[in-house]
Amino acid sequence: MNIPNILHEIEKVDPEVYDRMDTRRSALRNFGNLAGKISLAAIPVALGGLFKKSYAGEKGLNDTVVEILNYALTLEYLEAEFYAMGIAKGTALIPAGAPAAAIQTIGGHETAHVNFLRTAITGAGGAPVAKPKFDFSGAKGAGNGPFKDVFTSYALFLAVAQTFEDTGVRAYKGRAAEIVKGGDVLTAALNIHSVEARHAAHIRQMRKANAFGDVKPWITGKDSGIGPSVQASYNGEELTNQAGIEIVNINGKSISANAASEAFDEPLTKAQVLAIVDPFIAP
């Protein structure tokens, strides 16, 4: 789910969206209080209700909220279906034991994110979009793209998984600025964002353990450890200067360029993310 994205889209048509959220602090507080009292599974409903309340009586804007939530849902569908298809291959693709268990854990979270979002959309008065047709070969439906062996090659499966997870982390971050002061909606987005990063770290360790790629749990420079086919997901990660502060050897501490780049994950814009996932979606 990409709530930052969502609010950014809302802002395009309603520049006062943040003020709306801000002036509804009591509603947000109520949501926060409520969250402690209701079951976890009920939170998406409350979240959807929060959106609905913010835009009560303004149908056009609520439609926009739903449209953007559905866009985020589409991206979550991509990850959830990818893991489900991999798991369906059984031990022909993923070795039994720890590897299978890890992919089950990750896939379960992605499915949970899909359900969370669908419930939130319904709660906001909208209808969740149907799952698109995906082409995990990366050929926009032709099935013969650069990743056509993704469900027969364990190495390629983990390479695509790593790319999806690292891209997901960057995609969430890419809209953080536009959801600033977004209350519990922002918190929910952050709570998904860090889960994607945990997934990424584990997948990267799986690739390292199998000698599929010389990668660490964190992203070094702009190295994918995969190849040019996924480079767009890693470009920009090599940044070593944050807010005008150079991190390499900062304050006389011995911090290498690699460490400086690893210490901060970088965002991707919506346009960059769309370009990355486009080959995986059949028209």
Add this chain to the structure above:
Amino acid sequence: MSKLNEELIIQPLSRRKFFGYAGLASGLVIAAACNKDDNNSSDGVNLGSDDIGILNYAYALEQLEAAFYTQVIMTQYSGISAAETALLTDIRDHEVAHREFFKNALGNMAIPGLEVNFSSINFGSRDSVLATAKAFEDLGVSAYNGAGKLIKSPDYLVLAGKIVSVEARHAAYIRDLISNGSFADNTVIDVNGLDKSRTPNEVLAIAGTYIKTKINASNLPTS
């Protein structure tokens, strides 16, 4: 492919020789310049208010993490592998980078260096070090996740976002070192697939065990 290759965990947990490192770092003063003496008062080091307060809150947590990993690398636990040394050194460098970044970003608004209390940690023991690392990393993730909505500046929010996902990568790695596959288990991730978030008061109550300096968070925003 070999089944052994599938195992991410380098070594099984076992009873380890006690090297007597316990208490070694007790009273260690974190190396960070004291910029403002007037931050110290009888009520403890005041983090300040609004975004400065949140940045100082993050700076305090990064001081704690950086001091911990600095000690971990200085006095490496018994049986540490080459891979563990390499990646724990990476983590130390990341945390030092975070600490120094906040120090510079805050300038003369930065709180002074905090005094830590690591007397409960046995730095000679893999179990003790990794359990503490896990606690610190999970705590850090929940702290940034909970602080996000308290930040007013879009730029600071993005910076917090750039750091929290790295903390989550650390958490996943440390958890897998303790028990492969626990990188995102149901002790931290709920049924909706969401990570934890904690308020500053909740975080500081937990971190307080390891920080000797009294911290005053009373001026931090709460919503």
